[in-house]
Each structure stands twice: as structure tokens, then as C-alpha cells.
Amino acid sequence: MSMRGPSEGLAIPYKTYLAEDEVPRQWYNVRADMSQDHAPILNPGTLKPMTVAELEPVFCTELAKQELNTTDRYLDIPQEVRDFYKMYRPSPLIRAYYLERALETPARIYYKYEGNNTSGSHKLNSAIAQAYYAKEQGLTGLTTETGAGQWGTAMSMACCYFDLALKVYMVKVSYDQKPYRKTVMQTYGAEVIASPSDTTQVGRKMRAEFPDSNGSLGTAISEAVEAAVTSEGTRYVLGSVLNQVLLHQSVIGLEAKAAMDKLGVYPDILIGCAGGGSNLGGLMSAFMEDRLAKRRAPRFIAVEPASCPSLTRGRFAYDFCDTGQVTPLAKMYTLGNGFMPSPNHAGGLRYHGMSPIISQLYHDGHIDEARAVEQGSVFEAAELFARCEGTLPAPESAHAIRVAIDEALACKASGEEKTILFGLTGNGYFDLLAYQQYNEGSMSDFIPTDADLARGFATIPAFEGLQ
Numbered sequence: 001m002s003m004r005g006p007s008e009g010l011a012i013p014y015k016t017y018l019a020e021d022e023v024p025r026q027w028y029n030v031r032a033d034m035s036q037d038h039a040p041i042l043n044p045g046t047l048k049p050m051t052v053a054e055l056e057p058v059f060c061t062e063l064a065k066q067e068l069n070t071t072d073r074y075l076d077i078p079q080e081v082r083d084f085y086k087m088y089r090p091s092p093l094i095r096a097y098y099l100e101r102a103l104e105t106p107a108r109i110y111y112k113y114e115g116n117n118t119s120g121s122h123k124l125n126s127a128i129a130q131a132y133y134a135k136e137q138g139l140t141g142l143t144t145e146t147g148a149g150q151w152g153t154a155m156s157m158a159c160c161y162f163d164l165a166l167k168v169y170m171v172k173v174s175y176d177q178k179p180y181r182k183t184v185m186q187t188y189g190a191e192v193i194a195s196p197s198d199t200t201q202v203g204r205k206m207r208a209e210f211p212d213s214n215g216s217l218g219t220a221i222s223e224a225v226e227a228a229v230t231s232e233g234t235r236y237v238l239g240s241v242l243n244q245v246l247l248h249q250s251v252i253g254l255e256a257k258a259a260m261d262k263l264g265v266y267p268d269i270l271i272g273c274a275g276g277g278s279n280l281g282g283l284m285s286a287f288m289e290d291r292l293a294k295r296r297a298p299r300f301i302a303v304e305p306a307s308c309p310s311l312t313r314g315r316f317a318y319d320f321c322d323t324g325q326v327t328p329l330a331k332m333y334t335l336g337n338g339f340m341p342s343p344n345h346a347g348g349l350r351y352h353g354m355s356p357i358i359s360q361l362y363h364d365g366h367i368d369e370a371r372a373v374e375q376g377s378v379f380e381a382a383e384l385f386a387r388c389e390g391t392l393p394a395p396e397s398a399h400a401i402r403v404a405i406d407e408a409l410a411c412k413a414s415g416e417e418k419t420i421l422f423g424l425t426g427n428g429y430f431d432l433l434a435y436q437q438y439n440e441g442s443m444s445d446f447i448p449t450d451a452d453l454a455r456g457f458a459t460i461p462a463f464e465g466l467q
Contacts, residue, residue, distance in 0.1 A: 014097060016259045018090040023082060026074040028250040028285050030357060031243065033292040037070055038360035039331035042318065047463060050328050057229055058236050059244075060133040066244040075247065077129075084128045084161065088117040089251065093259035094424075098388040100408070107411035108265070109404060111424045112256045112283060113391070118184070121394065121426030122279055123154035123239050126248035130237045131158035140233040141165035145195065145220030147275075148174050148348030148396070149181030150426055151239030156188035165234075169195040169203075169223045171350070172215035173343040181430050195220040202226055202324035214343040217276075217351045222324025240276025241321065241330075241355045249282025256421065257286040267421035269407055270298040273399040274311065274370070275348060277355030283423040284367075291366055298421070300367045301407075302358070303399040305378075307446045308341045310334060310354045311370035313453060316363055318466045319353060329461070332359040339456030342446035345375060346434030347395035352456065373402050374445040379438040381405050382428070394426040395434055 031037055040049035055064035066075065077085075096109040114122035134142055142164055146152030152168040159166040168190050175182060175194040182192045193199060195215045196206035202222040206213060213219075221238070228236035239245060260266060270287055272280030280302055291297035304311055310333045319334040321327040334353040341350040354362075361367045382398035384405070385391070393401060400422040411418050428435065437443040 013095070015092040015094050016263060017092055018255060018258055020086055020090070022258060023085050023089050024077065024251050024254045025082065026076055027247045028074060028254060028289060029069060029072055029247055030285060030288055030292070031070045032073040033289060034360065035292070036360060036364055038356035039318070041356070042329040044320070044325070044329050047466065058225060060130070060137050060139065060235050062133045062136070063130060063244050066247055067242060078132055081129050081132050085251070088124070090255050091116055093256055096389055099385060102384065102388045103405065103408050103412065105408040105412040106415060106417045107408040108417070108419045109408055110260070110267070110419070110421045112252055112421070113424045114252060115391070115394070115424065115427035119150060119154035119157055120430065121150035121154065122249060122252060122282065123151045124157060125251055125282070126239060126245045126278065127151070127154035127158040128161065129248045131155070131162045131164055134164055134235060134237070135162040139164065139235055141167070141231065142235055142237050143167045143169070143224040143228040143231070144237045144239065145169045145171070145217060145224045146174070146239070147171050147217050147350055149178050149430060150348060150394070152190065152192065153181055153184050155237060155239070156185040156190035159190065160188040166190040167224070167227055168192045169197065169220040169227075171195055171217060171220050172213070174348070177433055178430055195223050197223060199223070200226045202326070206323070213340070216323060216340050218321070218323035218337050221322040222326055225322065225326055226324070240278035241351065241353065243357060245278050246281035246285070246355060246357055249278050250285035252282035252423065253285035253287060256283065260421070265419055266296065267298040268418040269301065269420045271301045271303060271400045271403050271407070271420065271422040273349060273396045273423070273425065274302040274304045274354065274358065275396065276351045276353070277358035279396070279423050279425045281355060281358055288361070288366065299369070301403055302362065302367055302370045303403045304370065304372050305345055305347065305349050305399060306372040306374045307345045307448065308335065308350050308352075309372045309448070310352065311362060312372040314354070315457060315460065316359060317460055318463065319460045321353060329466070330356050332356050333362070334460060335453060336456030336459040338459030342448075344444055344446055346431060346437070346443070347399065349396055349399065371403055373399055374447070375443060376438070376445050378402050379435070379443065383438070391424070392428040393424055394428045395431050397423065397425045
């Protein structure tokens with residue numbers, strides 16, 4: 001494959017930026033346009049839909065309201081949040097000319113790059129909003145979990161900005177693999193704890209039952225929720241899955257659509273990596289609005305790791321959002337709250353379930369395809385992208401890159417000149433151990449067997465009439 005770049009004088013630029021005053025003023029709430037809303041989240045004690053009052057001990061009041069909002073299509077972004085956004089937004093829409101040339105494809109490949117901030121990812125879009133509402137409510141601290149570390153890093157930055165204390169429960173395998181993520185969080189004043197830990201009842205229980213556990217997002221969520229509800233002036237925040245998070249991340253899709261409008265182009269295919277759903281939900285937001293309004297829309301592809309295949313091999317059922325079974329029940333594609341992902345997976349896409357919004361849209365056919373990809377092929381795509389485009393992609397983003405390359409090669413075979421848009425959620429400069437393992441040949445693929453999945457499915461609660 002040739003690495004030679006595009007010729008001089010091309011009419012379409014490499015990077016397309018919106019003006020600073022074009023940073024969105026409102027978030028888009030896709031639930032208001034869904035013909036079939038996702039099933040309500042339930043109180044596990046009563047099996048009744050959760051109310052704002054029931055969510056308030058865990059979430060900030062305004063965030064609890066956003067979580068349950070099904071009617072407002074657009075919600076105003078607070079000015080203080082918009083002012084912070086302007087530190088790094090609008091983010092660029094980039095034409096991947098060098099990758100196109102290397103693939104010798106007639107496809108036009110664009111990506112929305114969200115790694116141009118210290119957190120290195122899109123997670124800051126929601127972190128700053130959640131910290132803002134906590135400060136407005138007069139809270140003094142927050143707790144959260146993080147998998148690969150992007151969310152914990154973003155939340156530490158946001159809490160530092162608003163002078164809030166932060167306690168981060170980091171999945172143990174990532175805590176060990178990515179010490180520099182921990183260092184950045186600590187630089188911004190966060191306390192970082194490897195999960196499962198001995199600081200919570202849930203953590204101690206998991207350590208007693210599974211002394212060699214590498215941890216999971218489900219366990220870290222349990223610990224962070226427990227720490228929040230037992231600490232005065234503290235609430236819990238989450239970086240994916242929740243409706244409020246997909247709401248905040250809609251700035252990605254709104255900006256991407258506005259930038260493509262400037263160029264006079266529209267995607268035929270939209271591709272996003274999918275772990276809990278924050279990136280995919282954010283990127284596709286404005287384009288999903290077109291789909292739900294029965295206008296022209298892309299073909300939506302969700303890409304997940306073969307080692308944690310909630311959409312492609314999971315069950316659409318009510319399940320706990322955490323391993324300790326202290327959170328509400330959500331109807332989603334799930335591998336079971338007790339599913340333990342392989343520790344050899346290098347990215348942060350290790351959550352057992354998928355956003356209820358993403359799950360419902362996929363179940364109803366509005367997301368056209370879910371595709372599971374193996375780790376080796378993901379890093380093969382990541383290295384090709386890095387050599388062509390000059391940015392080392394986060395492993396999560398590389399899942400989307402893998403499928404973007406596959407779709408571009410399909411265009412090469414067919415001769416079709418399709419426009420492809422994918423989300424580059426962040427950079428991979430804290431993931432060098434994974435790149436080292438790939439280059440040394442020590443990285444392995446893991447695909448759970450049916451027996452592995454059965455153990456996870458066995459932890460899905462069997463409430464009569466709910467599934």
C-alpha cells in the first residue's frame with residue numbers, strides 16, 4: 001500500500017473547523033424523537049419506574065431530571081459549560097486523505113477527532129457538565145469509576161476546574177497497565193483506588209470471592225455508588241451508558257453534521273466504537289435525528305470487541321448496571337452483570353451492558369448493524385492509521401477504524417464512491433503498553449465461549465414478567 005499523500009491544491013481541506021461561536025448551544029435528546037422509547041429503569045426493590053426523588057441520593061438533581069427526560073428535544077447548555085467547551089471545541093472534522101490513498105479506495109473517509117484535550121478523549125464533554133451541576137447544587141465531592149482511564153482523567157480535570165473532591169475507582173487491570181493515567185488523575189487532585197478494593201463492602205466481598213480478580217467496570221461502579229451514598233455532600237457520576245451522558249455527548253454529532261454541511265457532503269456510513277455507548281450515541285445523534293424523522297440517513301454500524309460482545313452475543317433483558325447489584329435495573333443488551341471480561345483486552349470497551357438508548361435503537365433496527373472485531377485486527381488497523389494519518393489512535397477508536405477500513409476496501413472491490421464517517425474518540429498515548437505487546441507479538445485474541453457467556457447470563461435477575 002502506498003503511503004504517498006494527496007496532491008496539492010485539493011478543493012476539500014484536510015481539516016474542517018467550525019467557528020468558536022458555532023459550538024452548539026443546546027444538547028439533542030434523541031429520546032424525544034424515538035417512536036419506541038427504551039423501557040424505564042426500575043427500582044430493584046419495587047420493580048417500579050425510578051423517579052427523580054429516588055435517583056437524587058445517587059445523582060445530582062438536574063442530572064436525575066435529564067436521565068428521565070423523554071419530552072424535551074433540545075436542552076440548553078449552561079453558559080459556563082459552553083465557556084469550558086471553547087478550550088477545546090469545536091473539534092476538527094478531518095478527511096483521511098492519506099489513509100484513502102494507502103487503501104487505494106474510491107471511498108471518502110472522514111473522522112471526527114475528540115482527542116485534542118488533556119484527557120485525550122471525548123469523555124470531557126460530559127465530565128464538565130456533570131461537575132457543573134454538582135457545583136451548582138452545592139456539593140463538595142463526587143465519586144466515579146474508570147476502565148481504561150479516559151473517564152477518570154476527564155472527571156479529574158472537571159472536578160479540579162470546579163474545586164470538587166473526586167474519588168476514582170479504577171479497574172485493577174487498567175490501574176496496573178496504565179500507571180500514567182493514574183498520574184494524570186492525581187495531578188488534577190483525584191484520589192485513585194484500584195478496584196476491587198478494601199474500601200467498600202462490595203469491594204471486600206468481591207476480593208473474598210475472587211481473590212485474583214482483575215476487576216470489571218461493573219464492580220468499580222458498585223464501589224463508586226456505595227462510596228457516594230455513604231459520604232455527605234457527595235454524588236456519583238458515570239461516563240457512559242446513561243441517558244444524560246449520551247445527551248451531553250450529542251455535541252460531537254451536532255458539530256460533525258454542521259462541518260459536513262459546510263463541505264456539502266453527507267455520510268453514507270457512520271461507524272462508532274461501542275462499549276457503553278457514549279461515543280457512538282454522541283457521534284450519531286444529529287444523523288439519528290434524520291433517521292427518526294424519515295429523512296436521508298447513514299447506515300449506522302456499532303463496533304465492539306469480540307472479547308466483550310454485548311450487542312452481537314448478549315441478551316436484551318433487564319439487568320443490573322453493576323456487579324454488586326445496587327444500581328437500578330435497565331433493559332439493555334447485556335452479558336450479565338457478573339460477566340468478567342478478559343484482562344488481555346487493551347481498550348476500555350469492557351462493560352457488560354449497553355446503553356438503554358443504544359440497545360433500543362439497535363433492537364428496533366435504527367442502528368443497522370453491530371459488528372464484533374478481534375484485538376489483533378484492531379491493532380493492525382490502528383498502526384496503519386497511525387502511519388498514514390500521523391495520530392496514534394486510542395484502542396477504543398481503533399475498533400471503529402478497523403471497520404472503516406473494511407468498508408473502504410469493500411468500496412474498492414465494488415467501485416462505489418461512498419462517504420464514510422467514523423469517530424476518533426481519543427489518542428492512544430497512554431496505551432503504549434498495548435502497542436508494545438502487539439508489536440512484540442505477545443498480544444492475544446480472546447473470544448468468550450458459549451460456556452463463558454452462560455456464566456454471565458446466569459447473573460441476569462429473573463424477575464417474572466420483566467424480560
